[in-house]
Amino acid sequence: MAVAFAPFYRMKKLYPLLPGLLLLLLLNAHGTAAQTLAEKTKGMQKFAGFFPFYWDEASGRILLEIDKLDQEILYVSSLPQGVGSNDLGLDRGQIGQTRIVKFVRSGPKIMLLQPNYDFRAVSTNADERRSVEQAFARSVVWGFKAEAREGNRVLVDFTPFLLRDSHLIGDKLEDLKQGTYKADESRSAVFLPNTKGFPQNSEFEALITLVGKAKGREISSVTPDANAVTVHMHHSLIQLPDANYQPRAFDPRAGYYANEFMDYATPIDQPIMQRQLVRHRLRKQDPTAAVSEPVQPIIYYLDRGAPEPVRSALLEGAAWWNQAFEAAGYRNAFQVKLLPADADPMDIRYNLIQWVHRSTRGWSYGASISDPRTGEIIKGQVSLGSLRVRQDFLIAEGLLQPYADGQPRNPEMLRMAVARLRQLSAHEVGHTLGLYHNYSASTQERASVMDYPMPRIKTRPDGSIDLSEAYATGIGSWDKRAILYGYQDFGPTADEAAALQAIMTRTLAEGYAFISDADARAPGGAHPAAHLWDEGPNAAAELNRLMDVRRQLLARFSENALAPGQPMALLEEVLVPIYLLQRYQVEAAAKEIGGLYYTYAVKGDGQTITRFVEPAEQWLAFEALLRTISPRELALSEELLAKIPPRPVNYARSRETFPTRTGLTFDPTGAAESAAATTLDFLLNPQRAARLQEYHARHPGQPGLAAVLDKLLARTWGSKPETGYPGELQRLVQTLTLHKLLALAAAPQAPAGVQALAALKVDELKTRLQKEQKSAKDEGRRATALAALRTIGQFEEAPEKFQPAPTLPMPDGAPIGDDGCEGF
Structure with a gap:
C-alpha cells in the first residue's frame, strides 16, 4: 500500500511547481514569454497608416503590426535609387513585380502568401472556386515569427524582409556577366525618410549594398567601388481597390494591354482565357450628359528634378491626353501637375512622370501598378531618360550646320529637341493609360503619339533644312479613338458590348489600323506599314526622299556642325546620325519585299485579313534598298575626311562613333561597311527569303x-x-x-x-x-x-x-533622340 500511494504523495509535493514548469515549456516552444504589442513596442516610434509599424532606433528594426490577417492586399517592390546604366536596365524608379498577397498565421509563424490569380473560377459557388485554388500552386513570399500577439493583431520583425535583394539585382548583374553579388546585411539598413504610412498604403525603403567581385565594364563605369553596389529598394503594401470598378472586355483591335487569366467557371462554349483592358478607373458625374466632369480625375505629377525648358515641355506633352478625354465627353478628366514639394514619389496616390539620369542615353518607358484581379491601373509611372534630348539636339546640329563664323546660334535646334520631349512625354504617359505602341500610325499622317517618330526633315527651295514640322504637336486622331473605346462611360443602363462594338466599327470605317510590337520589331517582319522610326505612307518612296536629303547634307557637311571650341574629332559624333539617316527607313522598305498586309481582324468586322504587296511596289523597294549600298551613296568627300582627325586625349571612341579597322584614324570604309551590311541583312533575312x-x-x-x-x-x-x-x-x-x-x-x-x-x-x-x-x-x-x-x-x-566573317556593326541607334518603351 505504501508503494501504491507514493506517486500521489510526490504529485502533491510537486503541484506548486507546475505553473513554473508550464512557463518554461512555453518559453522553449515560442522563444519568449507572451507580450502585448504595447509592451513589445514600448519606447519605439509609431507610424500610423494602412499597416501600423514601429521604428526601433536602438536596433535599427522595423516591427510591422499585422492587423489584417487573411485579407488580400497588393505588394509592390521598386527601385527608387538605381544603378544608372541603360545597359544594365536598373533605373531609378523602376517598378518590380506587382503581387496580390495576404498574411496568414499558423501557430507562431506568419507567412506572406501569394494566391495564384492566373487560374480562377469566377463563380459564386465556393466549391467551384476551391477546386481551382487547390489545382494550382501558390507561393509563400516570406515567413515571419510572431514577436507579440493580441487577438487578431500580430507583431513581426519586418527588417529581414526589407534588407533582402528584393529587386534581384544580384541575379541580373550575374546574367549580364557583371559579377556575382549578394546583399550584405552589415552594409544595409532601413532608410527611414522614405518609410511612411498613409491611409491606403504603407511604404518602406532600405539602403541595400550588394557585395561581390566586379567583372563587367558597365557596372564599373557607374559605381565608385564596383565591388560594393549600393542602391535603394522600396516596398509598398497597398489596399486593393473596392469592387466598384467595372472591367472592360479586351479587343485586339483597340490598342490596349490585356489583363489575362484562365476562368474555369466559363461555360464550355465560351473561351476559357479571359482578357480585360488595362486602364484607369474613370466615370462621369453624369453618364447621360454629352460632356461631364469626372467623378475623380486622372492626375499625373511631374518630377520636380526636371529642369527648364524640359519641365514645361513634359507638362505640356503629357497634358495633350486631355484632348482625347475631351473627345470622349469628359471635362478636365486628365490633368498634369508639378509634384508637391513634400510628396513622396513612391506614394501610391501619385501617378508619376520622372526624369531619370543615366551614364548613357537609353530607353524611356511607361509602367503601371495594376490590380491583377481586374486590370485596373492604380498608379502610372513614367521614366524618361534625360540624355536623349541631347541626342536630338546633336541631330539638329548635323541637319542645320549652324555654327558658321559670325552666325548667332540657331534656336531651331532647341525647338526641335523640346518638340521631341513633348511628344515623348505624351507617348510614355499613353502606356500608363493602358495603350500599346501603334506602329502603323506613321503611314496615316501621324495618327498616334504611340508610334516611334522619325523627325520630319524637309528641304526649302534654296536647299536649306526645314525642321518646323520635325515632330507632331498634340494628340493623334487614332489616340482619340482608342481613349473613346477604353474610357467612355456608357452609364448603368447601356448595353456596353453594343456600344463598344459601335465605336470599333466607326474606327475601322474611318480607316484606322492598329499594328504593334511583335509585327514591327522582328528583323524579318512582313507588315509593310509596321515600323519603328519611319515616316510617310510609302516606305520605299520615303527612303528615296530621305536619301536625297542625306546626299545634300553630306555634300555640305563641315565643321559648321561643331560649336566653337570643340575638338575637330567630335565632328564624327555629329556625322553618325546624318550618315545613317536612312537606317530605320531601310528596315521599313525591306518589309515591302516578301511583305504581307494584314490586320488584327475579328470575324465579321469587314476588314481585309491579308493581302500581298503588289509586285511593282516590291521592286520599287528593292531599287531603293540597292541605292543605299551604291558606292556613290556610301562615299564621303575627301574634303570632309580631311577634317576628322584621330581622337585627342580624354576623348576616347565610344558606342556613339563608328567602329574602325584603321586603328586611331577615322575609317570611312568601316562606316560604309556597317551601313551596307545592315541593308543586306534585312534584304537577305531568312524569314523574308522563305516568304x-x-x-x-x-x-x-x-x-x-x-x-x-x-x-x-x-x-x-x-x-x-x-x-x-x-x-x-x-x-x-x-x-x-x-x-x-x-x-x-x-x-x-x-x-x-x-x-x-x-x-x-x-x-x-x-x-x-x-x-x-x-x-x-x-x-x-x-x-x-x-x-x-x-x-x-x-x-x-x-x-x-560555316560562319562568315563578322561585319562592323552600326553605332548605337535606337533610341536616337527617341524612345524604346518597355510598356507594362
Whole structure:
C-alpha cells in the first residue's frame, strides 16, 4: 500500500511547481514569454497608416503590426535609387513585380502568401472556386515569427524582409556577366525618410549594398567601388481597390494591354482565357450628359528634378491626353501637375512622370501598378531618360550646320529637341493609360503619339533644312479613338458590348489600323506599314526622299556642325546620325519585299485579313534598298575626311562613333561597311527569303527569291567596275553580298529550299569569280575574286558549320533622340 500511494504523495509535493514548469515549456516552444504589442513596442516610434509599424532606433528594426490577417492586399517592390546604366536596365524608379498577397498565421509563424490569380473560377459557388485554388500552386513570399500577439493583431520583425535583394539585382548583374553579388546585411539598413504610412498604403525603403567581385565594364563605369553596389529598394503594401470598378472586355483591335487569366467557371462554349483592358478607373458625374466632369480625375505629377525648358515641355506633352478625354465627353478628366514639394514619389496616390539620369542615353518607358484581379491601373509611372534630348539636339546640329563664323546660334535646334520631349512625354504617359505602341500610325499622317517618330526633315527651295514640322504637336486622331473605346462611360443602363462594338466599327470605317510590337520589331517582319522610326505612307518612296536629303547634307557637311571650341574629332559624333539617316527607313522598305498586309481582324468586322504587296511596289523597294549600298551613296568627300582627325586625349571612341579597322584614324570604309551590311541583312533575312519563295510558288506574279538574288548579284558583282575610292567601296559591297548570301545558304532556320537556292546562286557566282580571278587586269578585283573563292571553298567543305566573317556593326541607334518603351 505504501508503494501504491507514493506517486500521489510526490504529485502533491510537486503541484506548486507546475505553473513554473508550464512557463518554461512555453518559453522553449515560442522563444519568449507572451507580450502585448504595447509592451513589445514600448519606447519605439509609431507610424500610423494602412499597416501600423514601429521604428526601433536602438536596433535599427522595423516591427510591422499585422492587423489584417487573411485579407488580400497588393505588394509592390521598386527601385527608387538605381544603378544608372541603360545597359544594365536598373533605373531609378523602376517598378518590380506587382503581387496580390495576404498574411496568414499558423501557430507562431506568419507567412506572406501569394494566391495564384492566373487560374480562377469566377463563380459564386465556393466549391467551384476551391477546386481551382487547390489545382494550382501558390507561393509563400516570406515567413515571419510572431514577436507579440493580441487577438487578431500580430507583431513581426519586418527588417529581414526589407534588407533582402528584393529587386534581384544580384541575379541580373550575374546574367549580364557583371559579377556575382549578394546583399550584405552589415552594409544595409532601413532608410527611414522614405518609410511612411498613409491611409491606403504603407511604404518602406532600405539602403541595400550588394557585395561581390566586379567583372563587367558597365557596372564599373557607374559605381565608385564596383565591388560594393549600393542602391535603394522600396516596398509598398497597398489596399486593393473596392469592387466598384467595372472591367472592360479586351479587343485586339483597340490598342490596349490585356489583363489575362484562365476562368474555369466559363461555360464550355465560351473561351476559357479571359482578357480585360488595362486602364484607369474613370466615370462621369453624369453618364447621360454629352460632356461631364469626372467623378475623380486622372492626375499625373511631374518630377520636380526636371529642369527648364524640359519641365514645361513634359507638362505640356503629357497634358495633350486631355484632348482625347475631351473627345470622349469628359471635362478636365486628365490633368498634369508639378509634384508637391513634400510628396513622396513612391506614394501610391501619385501617378508619376520622372526624369531619370543615366551614364548613357537609353530607353524611356511607361509602367503601371495594376490590380491583377481586374486590370485596373492604380498608379502610372513614367521614366524618361534625360540624355536623349541631347541626342536630338546633336541631330539638329548635323541637319542645320549652324555654327558658321559670325552666325548667332540657331534656336531651331532647341525647338526641335523640346518638340521631341513633348511628344515623348505624351507617348510614355499613353502606356500608363493602358495603350500599346501603334506602329502603323506613321503611314496615316501621324495618327498616334504611340508610334516611334522619325523627325520630319524637309528641304526649302534654296536647299536649306526645314525642321518646323520635325515632330507632331498634340494628340493623334487614332489616340482619340482608342481613349473613346477604353474610357467612355456608357452609364448603368447601356448595353456596353453594343456600344463598344459601335465605336470599333466607326474606327475601322474611318480607316484606322492598329499594328504593334511583335509585327514591327522582328528583323524579318512582313507588315509593310509596321515600323519603328519611319515616316510617310510609302516606305520605299520615303527612303528615296530621305536619301536625297542625306546626299545634300553630306555634300555640305563641315565643321559648321561643331560649336566653337570643340575638338575637330567630335565632328564624327555629329556625322553618325546624318550618315545613317536612312537606317530605320531601310528596315521599313525591306518589309515591302516578301511583305504581307494584314490586320488584327475579328470575324465579321469587314476588314481585309491579308493581302500581298503588289509586285511593282516590291521592286520599287528593292531599287531603293540597292541605292543605299551604291558606292556613290556610301562615299564621303575627301574634303570632309580631311577634317576628322584621330581622337585627342580624354576623348576616347565610344558606342556613339563608328567602329574602325584603321586603328586611331577615322575609317570611312568601316562606316560604309556597317551601313551596307545592315541593308543586306534585312534584304537577305531568312524569314523574308522563305516568304519570297512561298509567295512566288502560290502566285507566280509575286517576286521570287531567285529573281531577287539574281538582281542583287547583277547589281553588285555584275556591275561596271569602279576605280579608286569608289572601286574600294564597290568591292566591299561585293564581298558583303557574298558573305550574307552564304549566311543565308547556311542558316539553320531557313527552309531547305531557301538554303538550296542560295547555294545554287553561290555556285553560279563561283563560275564568274573563277573567270574574274584569271582575267581581271585590276589587282584589287583579282584579289577580291580570290578571297571570295576561298570563302566559298570554306562553305563547300562544311556548309552546316560555316560562319562568315563578322561585319562592323552600326553605332548605337535606337533610341536616337527617341524612345524604346518597355510598356507594362
